[in-house]
Amino acid sequence: MITRIEIDGFKSFLNFVLDVPPFLALVGPNASGKSNLFDALGFVADEITGSGGLLSAGRGLPAEQFHRVARGAPVPGFAVSVEALVAPEPGAVLPIRFDVGAEMVLRIPRSSGAVVSHVAHHLPEELLEFIVEDPEPGVTPRRTVQSWHRYALSPQAMRCRCSPAERGPLAADGRNLAAVLGRMAGSAALADLVADLAGVVPDVVALAPRLDREECAFDLVVDGQGSVPSALLSDGTLRVLGLLTALHDPDHPGTLLVEEIENGVHPRRLGELLRRIRHRIAEPGGDRPFRQVILTSHSPVVVAEGYRTDPDALIFLDTAVRVDPDGDRVSRVTVAKPIQPDGEPGTFVSPRQVRRYLEAAA
Template identity: 25%
Template sequence: MLTRLEVNGFKNLVDFSVDFGPFTCIAGPNGAGKSNIFDVIRFLSLLTEHTLIEAALRIRDSDPDTTDIKDLFWCDGSERVTEFFLAAEMIVDPSVIDDFGRPAQASSTYLRYELRIGHEVELQAADSYEKLVLRHESLSYFTEGEASERIRFPHSAMHFRKSAISNARRTKKKMYISTEQVDGHTEILVHQEGQQGRPQRAPAASAPRTIVCTSNTSSTPTILAARREMQGWRILALEPSAMRRPDRLRADSHISHDGGHLPATLYRLASGTSGNGNPEEAEKHRAGIYASVANRLAELVPVESIRIDLDEKRKLLTLMLRERSGAELPAHALSDGTLRFLVLCILGSDPAARGLICMEEPENGIHPGKMAAILELLKEIAVDPEHPVDDDNPLRQVIVATHSPVFVQCQNKNDLIFVARIRRKSGNGNMINIMKCLPLLNTWRSETAGGDHIGLSTLIAYLQKPENAPLQHELECNEP
């Protein structure tokens, strides 16, 4: 669970920080920079699997041949910075499995991860090429006592915090990864867990990957837990073609970032392990899963039931929906909005779906009268901070970005932050626009930050009808 993000020098994020709760809605106009927040989150996640340069090129799945990595670095119009800083504070699952299938237990579950990445041009003979350089990496932890101040969103100390925050690490230096300068060179240190000893050292200048990316064994369980947490950060960019596709019986049984594998995921949930070999219990479990998803989907469309059709000959899974009219439709005949809602219904029913889900414009394809239904569904996916973290209340988190007035008006004000452009002077005296996320007055963010906020009077664009809209006045009706 990502509780805080700090950024300096990445795209238009300068001296930027934001605190997240279980559910957060980021509102702002088109082109304001909302997507850049998701880009930072995706970049951190990509770094757990890829080299620095590969992660930079994959942020928006752009063409590596045409992507310019310099665009990741802030430019004030005349000068471009040569490094950016990222920091993420996160609550992690203490129980992890390493890449060799071995279980491990993290000694701390509330962590702070920091990175500084530089841009350099290296000359080789007559050619030159750009590269990204790791200049700083660190992973530290917060104690249970510090957590009471660092976890800013409203939560139950007795239930949520006690179950989610633990720390068995007892050292003077609260580091799992640190960075030092040795004889003018930068070295990354990996500090041992559970025993005293010299840290392992690695030169930063030649490192193609982060230490977190290379930590894949149970010998460094807390670093591995941080890696697993960031691997679970995903951006949902739902594609109609992906959501409509049938699945092979042995296909990946987890919904992908584009909404693919809906049939396989629902089939896995329905098959489950319930019943203990009893056919009647297994069928009862299957029917319960289908009924649960159908009942939730019925809040959006008039659906009677949902099921997965298995073509035994072709080993093909197809999602089928029966309307109240009696008509049965395959997934490829459903509307985009219905499929988007269905993806969220299945994610909310899947105990294996953990981590952070980011989604831009979740209201797309949804009728204005159903905004409250999709909002409630999104919030139910997220962990309930008033209850203990367990299998029935997994450590899931949802962050959405929107510019829809209707969707904003449905929000609890504590869940809202607004993108604003702030004018200030840069280091060379130029006037520049930077982005900030501002909370509403009298919300937990405004109270804990003790700084900037906005009032309802500044949200006119979200709270009033469009100017000169033909249908904004009451319609006359002559019918009796």
């Protein structure tokens, strides 16, 4: 379970620190850095598993992952640290910390004797080299980052049949949903999943995974409609089903990173979905498989629900122009603001601001 994220010099982050609870909703304006935070975790995971965090960056070229400045010295490197609690064996909970970073340097032949210096961002990629710190190897770090699952569920992908061999954790786009449900067939976890789904999607009665000509498929049994094959289900139903499947999967505990939770969910049911998700959160080392959820949202329902039930689990991300007094560096950075009744102005969101946010959105 991720407990803390520190980012310095990656994308929109400079000296950014966020303590992460077991359930966290990130809200805030467009381009405030919500997805960048997930990208930073993706970088760490890719580095630890050896798949090359900078080269496999989903958005932008390697050089573009370094914090860009409007004025002043470019940022020559970045560091991302993640602290987590892990339970390598039942009952034993240990803290673990990853420190991963990268430096950008000019590609100068060693024989030239030139001093390698940091460079401006506008240099062509061919001239740049990226030195990535050797992350700690080892089974526990690798297992830990492999338990971080970022979901961008695609209804189209979830409608498809798939091979029974794809019964691992739910894929990022949900394309092996039928196989995961097949693996869960007959389990208590599947019954819980159906109960949660019925709380969000009206008239759901049951889920029926099946094998059809060696392929995994499933039907949703709907009151008054009978068995509806996956291909006919609505986008919203499939998104909620995919998310709940990842959340209930008994064989793959972990941290779910979910973008725009409200996508495809009726606003009246979104609060119920959040309550049901929260109900499934479990810390490592307990009787239940550990389950953490970090989600992003633009929905006032998420703000209202979070503010009402657990203000500590609601963080507003915003941007601010930062002027570095020493280096004369000027850039726009992501800032995290918790909800607090008072404190240093500009570093928190007050209950009055929350009310105004909700009124503006109503």
